[in-house]
Amino acid sequence: MYRTYVNEQEIIIKLSTKLQRDVHDRVPVYEAVKSVAPRVLIHPQQISFAVNDANLGLIIGEVQRGAITVFAVEHIIEKSHIFGEKHVTEEIEREANS
Numbered sequence: 532m533y534r535t536y537v538n539e540q541e542i543i544i545k546l547s548t549k550l551q552r553d554v555h556d557r558v559p560v561y562e563a564v565k566s567v568a569p570r571v572l573i574h575p576q577q578i579s580f581a582v583n584d585a586n587l588g589l590i591i592g593e594v595q596r597g598a599i600t601v602f603a604v605e606h607i608i609e610k611s612h613i614f615g616e617k618h619v620t621e622e623i624e625r626e627a628n629s
Contacts, residue, residue, distance in 0.1 A: 533561040537568040544602045554607070563590055564602050572600065581626075588612070 533544040544564045546554060554560060563584040571580050571594055580602065582590040589608040595601040 533557070535561075535565060537565065537572060540572060540600065542568055542572075542600045542602060544604065546604045547606075550604060550607065559584070559587055560590060560604060560607070563587060564592065564604060568602065571602070 544561050563582045567580055567582050571577050577594055579593055588610040591606045592602055592604040595603055
């Protein structure tokens with residue numbers, strides 16, 4: 532779990548139980564999610580997010596709103612497992628961030 536501030540708002544970024552076991556270097560995941568947090572925070576109706584990270588692949592998660600907004604990372608899809616990577620990830624990001 533990673534607790535930080537984005538635009539003077541406290542957020543928490545946490546990984547699913549499976550990812551906690553599988554991801555040894557979590558800092559790149561936290562930084563990737565933090566990079567989209569400002570856009571997500573301005574859309575209170577947004578309940579999910581996707582980040583296309585050049586090194587990690589596609590990071591997908593859920594936004595849990597409360598006193599502190601939680602970005603719950605559920606899946607990381609490695610680039611090698613994405614068919615038609617460029618088109619697919621652009622479409623997923625556009626939908627998740629709109």
